[in-house]
């Protein structure tokens with residue numbers, strides 16, 4: 390079978406609703422060979438609600454995710470879950486935890502769960518995740534939840550991928566305050582104080598509230614939900630906050646702005662990845678002893694037709 394035929398078959402199976410085809414399409418994208426599949430299925434996407442969950446390690450993101458899946462399934466939504474491990478494509482520690490927490494949903498045909506690594510995607514992890522979300526959307530899943538550990542770049546990425554960003558924090562851990570300081574305030578649409586069974590939960594709520602007061606928000610002011618993800622307490626409240634945020638996005642027209650931002654973000658990631666690849670190849674032929682590094686870089690760019 391030619392590559393073209395293989396892709397046609399895959400796209401047909403995808404359109405017919407085979408979960409295996411969705412899984413294979415995502416794998417193709419992860420390895421940087423997904424352009425044709427995305428092109429064929431792009432028109433089918435655009436309906437899903439995307440929710441990002443971020444926060445420090447161990448705060449309960451996967452447990453919250455599992456609770457949200459349960460809630461969404463309860464109202465008949467089909468759900469996709471993407472767990473991202475930005476630390477390393479080789480460390481499966483966090484992903485294992487994610488799988489355990491989501492175990493009850495693995496046999497549900499209305500739930501599609503996927504762990505991600507960046508591997509060969511031009512746009513890196515963000516690019517692969519964006520493709521996976523797009524494909525899940527095109528597959529007809531109604532709600533897509535993306536879980537990522539709040540570490541450096543990944544939370545900024547999640548803000549450009551998700552319509553609603555949930556930042557989970559836990560009481561009695563210095564981590565939480567660090568996260569708040571690290572600029573995550575700007576991306577949160579809903580804060581979750583998880584592990585509310587902890588005696589310091591109220592104090593954390595107060596801390597978040599006072600941080601919110603010194604921010605100048607226009608439009609949506611982040612909500613604070615309190616949960617005990619393990620028992621499921623507060624998940625209903627969290628879901629309601631997500632729905633209020635979705636309603637706000639629609640009524641204010643901000644949803645369109647977010648869509649446009651997300652699109653441009655994706656285009657940028659793909660284009661920048663391509664340039665990086667070309668530069669790698671062009672620089673590869675440069676040898677030491679052949680002038681200074683600036684001259685060598687100029688030659689490499691000239692070879693690509695980027696500089697005169």
Ligand SMILES: Nc1nc2c(ncn2[C@@H]2O[C@H](COP(=O)(O)OP(=O)(O)OP(=O)(O)O)[C@@H](O)[C@H]2O)c(=O)[nH]1
Nearest residue numbers: 446447448449450451452483486584585617618619
């Ligand atoms: N006491 C208590 N423990 C909880 C609660 N929610 C989650 N946990 C526990 O916290 C631990 C971490 O939960 P996870 O859901 O795996 O946390 P995570 O943020 O996904 O972790 P990573 O993906 O490894 O960053 C698990 O042992 C959970 O059972 C809660 O509300 N109360």
Ligand SMILES: [Mg+2]
Nearest residue numbers: 450451486487
């Ligand atoms: Mg997790």
